[in-house]
Amino acid sequence: MPRFTIQDLAATIDARAASGGEASYTRKLLDKGTEHCAKKFGEEAVETIIAAVGTNRDNLIGESADVLFHLLVLLKSRGIGLEEVEAALAKRTGMSGLEEKAARKRD
Numbered sequence: 435m436p437r438f439t440i441q442d443l444a445a446t447i448d449a450r451a452a453s454g455g456e457a458s459y460t461r462k463l464l465d466k467g468t469e470h471c472a473k474k475f476g477e478e479a480v481e482t483i484i485a486a487v488g489t490n491r492d493n494l495i496g497e498s499a500d501v502l503f504h505l506l507v508l509l510k511s512r513g514i515g516l517e518e519v520e521a522a523l524a525k526r527t528g529m530s531g532l533e534e535k536a537a538r539k540r541d
Contacts, residue, residue, distance in 0.1 A: 463511075468512055471511040485498075
């Protein structure tokens with residue numbers, strides 16, 4: 435089975451966002467607007483945190499999948515593509531995390 439990547443997920447979200455109809459959960463989220471998408475992302479983030487401090491590994495994996503999906507939908511609602519986030523991450527890899535964090539404080 436080929437590996438499913440976050441790029442694959444972003445492409446699926448793009449395709450579902452472009453489609454119409456009642457069958458797409460992604461389309462329904464986007465139709466409700468950025469505020470709703472942000473709320474759903476926040477809910478999933480909290481559920482992921484709760485799962486992280488629990489003992490059920492599979493629960494944490496499932497909640498992590500949910501949080502990644504809802505983050506990409508939230509970004510889509512603001513017209514931001516995964517490649518833009520990847521570019522921001524790539525810029526940061528040229529310096530240590532401490533250097534990068536200090537540089538953000540100066541900006």
